[in-house]
Structures are given as structure tokens and as C-alpha cells.
Amino acid sequence: MAAPVPSWDTTRNTMQDAQAPAFQLGPAFEVMEPAKIVSVIAWVMFVFWALYTLIAAYHWVRYGQNSSVAIPAIITHIIISLSLALFAVSGFAP
Amino acid sequence: MEEFKLEPGEHVIRSVRKHWFVFFAQLLPFALLALLPLLIPGFLRGLAASAPAAEASFAALSLANEWARLLLGAWWLFLWMFAFNTFTQYYLNRWVITGTRIVYIYQYGFFSREVSSFLLVRVQDVTTETHGLFATLLGYGNLVVQTASENSQHFRMTGIPHPSELRDIIMKQVADLHDDGKANDSNHAVRDVINGIL
Numbered sequence: 001m002a003a004p005v006p007s008w009d010t011t012r013n014t015m016q017d018a019q020a021p022a023f024q025l026g027p028a029f030e031v032m033e034p035a036k037i038v039s040v041i042a043w044v045m046f047v048f049w050a051l052y053t054l055i056a057a058y059h060w061v062r063y064g065q066n067s068s069v070a071i072p073a074i075i076t077h078i079i080i081s082l083s084l085a086l087f088a089v090s091g092f093a094p
Numbered sequence: 095m096e097e098f099k100l101e102p103g104e105h106v107i108r109s110v111r112k113h114w115f116v117f118f119a120q121l122l123p124f125a126l127l128a129l130l131p132l133l134i135p136g137f138l139r140g141l142a143a144s145a146p147a148a149e150a151s152f153a154a155l156s157l158a159n160e161w162a163r164l165l166l167g168a169w170w171l172f173l174w175m176f177a178f179n180t181f182t183q184y185y186l187n188r189w190v191i192t193g194t195r196i197v198y199i200y201q202y203g204f205f206s207r208e209v210s211s212f213l214l215v216r217v218q219d220v221t222t223e224t225h226g227l228f229a230t231l232l233g234y235g236n237l238v239v240q241t242a243s244e245n246s247q248h249f250r251m252t253g254i255p256h257p258s259e260l261r262d263i264i265m266k267q268v269a270d271l272h273d274d275g276k277a278n279d280s281n282h283a284v285r286d287v288i289n290g291i292l
Contacts, residue, residue, distance in 0.1 A: 038164065045168055052175050055204050056182055063186050063201070073185070077178050084174060088167020091160025 038092045045088070049081055098190075098197050098211060108191045108263060113234035116253035117184045124177040131166050179204075189237075189251050191260070193267060196239065198249050210249065214268050218242035222257040237261060 057074050064070040100106070135156060157163055186201040196217075198210040217239055224235035235257040239249045254260065 041164065041168070045171065049171065049175065056178065059182060059186065059201075059204060063207070067185075069185060073178075073181070077174075080174055081171060084167050084171040088164050088171065090167075091163040 035092065038089060042085075042089055045085065049085070053077065053081070098209065100192065101194070104192050104194055106190055106192050107267065108189075108260065110189045110191070110251070110254050110260060111187065112184055112251075112253040113232065113255045115228060115232050116234060117181070120180050120184070121177055124173050124180070128170055128173050131169060189254070191264060191267070194271070196249070196264070198251070212239075212241050212247075212249070214264065215271050216241045216243055217264065217268050220261045220264050222261050224257065239264070 053074075056077065060070045060074055064073075157166070183201050183203070186199070186207075188199050190197040190199070194215075195211055195213045198208075198212075200208045202208065219238075219240040221238040221240075222235055223238070224230055229235050234253055234255050236250060236252045237254055237257045237260055241247050241249070
């Protein structure tokens with residue numbers, strides 16, 4: 001006897017007799033520890049932030065060096081950025 | 095390093111940036127976007143009040159959850175960098191009015207900058223524009239300077255404080271330069287007449 005052929009239910013717009021596999025994360029995600037994920041995200045954030053800060057500081061120093069605002073602005077940016085970064089990773093502190 | 099050097103005898107009369115209100119108005123979207131993640135969990139909990147199961151899952155969206163803190167911190171850091179970029183642009187964009195010329199410095203973005211310099215004797219027309227309630231109350235607006243040259247150009251600075259005052263300063267400098275020019279011309283004429291007599 002031939003195996004039953006899955007039929008299309010037009011009233012519900014679904015396939016009958018066909019079981020959809022449950023959604024699962026790949027094996028790489030199952031073995032990855034939260035600490036590793038956090039460290040990867042933190043590194044990406046840091047690289048992006050460091051590049052931005054270098055470029056911004058270059059513009060401030062080159063085009064605003066005669067101003068008394070340049071250095072305080074860069075220092076403020078670094079302090080606030082580091083505070084936010086510490087807040088971001090504070091939940092994972094050992 | 096300055097983009098321009100003052101000529102001997104040239105002095106800076108006024109250096110102008112955008113009005114502080116215009117700057118804070120540019121920061122407002124960042125403030126709203128920063129507050130948005132704090133409002134979303136409460137909103138979702140309110141929607142899911144009738145479904146206890148959903149409410150329990152939304153309860154994880156609090157600052158006690160380390161992943162929520164990570165995302166929130168990253169989001170705020172991202173917004174802060176954009177806000178700081180706005181401040182950088184605000185600070186580096188300016189007009190410098192000297193006794194003989196106007197220097198127009200505009201920072202479009204990182205590694206994109208325009209510096210124009212035009213002589214005051216070439217200024218043909220100075221127009222001020224003030225539109226809107228806040229601009230009228232706080233006294234900021236636009237200043238448009240048209241130069242008389244082969245290819246007449248318009249230089250516009252938007253959102254500067256007290257544009258009428260700046261227009262008067264520019265026009266006074268232009269008038270002084272023209273007066274000096276006429277005085278020099280008349281001195282030359284007198285000298286020519288004297289030389290002719292002698």
C-alpha cells in the first residue's frame with residue numbers, strides 16, 4: 001500500500017500530514033556561553049567607539065585647538081561613553 | 095591649525111555659531127530615542143495585563159535582566175556618539191567676520207569641510223530672515239549674504255542669534271570700507287592736482 005500523500009487543505013491554507021520541524025538554534029549557539037557572547041559584543045562596540053573617538057578627537061584638535069572647549073569636550077565624551085559601556089556590561093559582572 | 099590666517103592689520107570683529115536653541119532642538123530626537131526603550135516594557139505590560147502568561151514573559155524586560163541592560167547600554171552609547179557628533183558639527187561650523195572679509199566655515203561631516211572667504215567690498219546685499227514662534231521669541235534666524243562678482247553667490251547661515259545685529263555690523267564694515275576707498279581716491283586726486291600745479 002502506498003504511503004499517504006500530503007494534501008493541501010484549502011480551507012485552512014495549510015499542509016496536512018506534514019509536520020514542520022520546531023525552530024532551534026544551531027549547535028554553535030548551544031555551546032556558546034553568555035560570557036563569550038558578551039565579550040564579542042563588547043569588543044565590537046569598543047572597536048566602533050574607538051574609531052569614532054579617534055576621528056572626532058582629530059577634528060576637534062585640528063579645527064578647534066584654539067578653543068578652550070576642545071579638550072573638555074573630548075574628555076566628557078570619553079567619560080560618558082565609558083560610563084555607558086560599564087552600565088551595558090554591569091549585569092554580567094562576576 | 096586654523097583654516098585661515100589674518101592679514102596684517104586685520105582683526106576679528108565677530109565669530110558666530112548657531113543659536114543654542116537650534117542646537118538643543120537637534121538633540122531632541124536623540125533624547126526621545128534614548129527614553130523610548132524605557133517606555134516600551136511598561137507599554138507592553140499594559141497591553142498584556144489581561145494575559146498573565148504574556149505578562150510574566152514581559153517582566154524579563156527590566157533593568158534587572160543583564161541582557162536588557164546590555165542592549166540598553168549599547169543603544170545609549172550609540173545615541174551618545176550621534177549626539178556628540180551633532181555637538182561637534184555645531185561647534186565647528188561658524189562665520190568669522192573680520193574688518194575686510196567674511197570667512198564661512200561649514201563642517202558637513204567628518205572629513206568633509208568647506209571654508210569660503212569673501213571680501214566685504216564685494217558684498218552686495220545682506221538679508222535676514224526670521225520665521226516661526228521660537229525664532230521670533232528667542233531672536234534667531236537666517237542671514238543671507240549676496241556677493242557681487244562675475245558669478246554672484248549666496249552665502250546662507252541658518253539659525254544664528256541676532257541676525258539683524260550681524261547684518262548691521264556687516265553693512266557698517268562695508269560702508270567703512272567704501273568710505274576709506276573714496277577717501278583714498280580723493281587723496282589721489284588732490285595729489286594729482288598738486289603734482290600738476292608743481
